[in-house]
Amino acid sequence: MKIGILTSGGDCPGINATIRGVCKTAINHYGMEVYGIHSGFRGLLDNDIVPLDESSLTGLLNLGGTILGTSREKPFKRKAGAVSENKPAIMLQTIRERGLDCIVCIGGNGTQKTAAKLAEAGVNVVSIPKTIDNDVWGTDVSFGFDSAVTIATDAIDRLHSTASAHQRVMVIEVMGHKAGWIALHSGMAGGGDIILLPEIPFDIHRIGDAIINRLKKGKPYSIVVVAEGIPTIGGKKAAQYIAEEIEYETGFETRETVLGYIQRGGSPTAYDRNLATRMGGHATELIAQGMFGRMVALKGNTIESVPLSEVAGKLKLVTEDHDLIVQGRRMGICFG
Numbered sequence: 001m002k003i004g005i006l007t008s009g010g011d012c013p014g015i016n017a018t019i020r021g022v023c024k025t026a027i028n029h030y031g032m033e034v035y036g037i038h039s040g041f042r043g044l045l046d047n048d049i050v051p052l053d054e055s056s057l058t059g060l061l062n063l064g065g066t067i068l069g070t071s072r073e074k075p076f077k078r079k080a081g082a083v084s085e086n087k088p089a090i091m092l093q094t095i096r097e098r099g100l101d102c103i104v105c106i107g108g109n110g111t112q113k114t115a116a117k118l119a120e121a122g123v124n125v126v127s128i129p130k131t132i133d134n135d136v137w138g139t140d141v142s143f144g145f146d147s148a149v150t151i152a153t154d155a156i157d158r159l160h161s162t163a164s165a166h167q168r169v170m171v172i173e174v175m176g177h178k179a180g181w182i183a184l185h186s187g188m189a190g191g192g193d194i195i196l197l198p199e200i201p202f203d204i205h206r207i208g209d210a211i212i213n214r215l216k217k218g219k220p221y222s223i224v225v226v227a228e229g230i231p232t233i234g235g236k237k238a239a240q241y242i243a244e245e246i247e248y249e250t251g252f253e254t255r256e257t258v259l260g261y262i263q264r265g266g267s268p269t270a271y272d273r274n275l276a277t278r279m280g281g282h283a284t285e286l287i288a289q290g291m292f293g294r295m296v297a298l299k300g301n302t303i304e305s306v307p308l309s310e311v312a313g314k315l316k317l318v319t320e321d322h323d324l325i326v327q328g329r330r331m332g333i334c335f336g
């Protein structure tokens with residue numbers, strides 16, 4: 001059995017740990033051959049594929065990024081006016097020529113969509129969810145999320161002392177275009193006073209009132225955690241928009257911090273290393289059992305799998321009844 005493995009979309013901590021989990025299980029336990037496909041689906045278009053062995057898998061557990069490289073290539077997306085190039089056919093030819101019996105696709109929502117299309121085209125596919133955003137539908141958690149939340153929480157912790165020293169409002173912007181999971185979890189863990197998510201509409205006047213009320217209660221500084229995807233006016237970035245509005249509404253000195261790609265870089269946490277390893281091992285088990293067209297998923301504390309056709313095109317968003325939102329509201333944290 002020959003399996004090809006690729007990583008696609010934005011990187012996150014834990015990808016190399018899951019590559020290691022897939023490949024070591026495949027080689028040691030099942031005696032399979034493993035091939036690394038470079039730069040996501042582009043590697044299937046360019047026939048950029050190399051064999052992986054034990055020596056290629058050394059030192060991966062705590063290594064950030066991805067040893068296979070990644071891209072945002074979407075081979076099934078047709079570009080209007082582009083010279084027609086049959087990318088799906090090229091990929092199928094590469095897979096046939098290389099004799100790959102199965103492709104393991106590691107990625108976020110875009111990757112799951114492409115993986116589902118590849119499966120529809122007749123390829124044996126198993127996928128693994130990865131994203132710091134934690135917005136892949138069908139799994140309770142994706143690896144990378146815990147690492148990003150840990151980094152963001154540390155950053156929020158550090159803002160408290162400088163906010164207190166200067167008696168300022170500090171606005172911190174964390175990643176999450178459509179889903180506010182990082183803002184919610186790091187905001188709660190870091191003691192944010194106001195947490196703004198793309199999923200929960202807010203009234204900017206209420207945010208100003210919340211800050212003024214805190215001052216009246218003897219709290220001269222505030223920490224505001226915002227997800228990058230909250231709605232803004234005039235194309236402004238989230239932190240800039242909120243900081244300017246707060247200063248205008250309250251007259252309080254307000255500063256902004258954009259955490260950016262620091263959330264995606266570096267070593268995974270111990271939790272992410274183990275989740276990535278378990279998911280990688282489970283992907284290989286699915287292959288061994290001939291269970292294709294499925295995405296590995298964490299349900300409760302168990303690693304299972306869900307049909308790729310059910311995952312593709314859906315997003316896992318924060319809902320108003322999430323226990324952290326309910327608890328946060330009870331404690332007086334403002335969500336808009």
Ligand code: F6P
Nearest residue numbers: 010011131132133175176177264
């Ligand atoms: O990995 C997900 C994510 O981090 C989003 O939160 C962010 O908006 C996006 O990727 C940006 O990634 P890039 O600049 O690599 O496209």
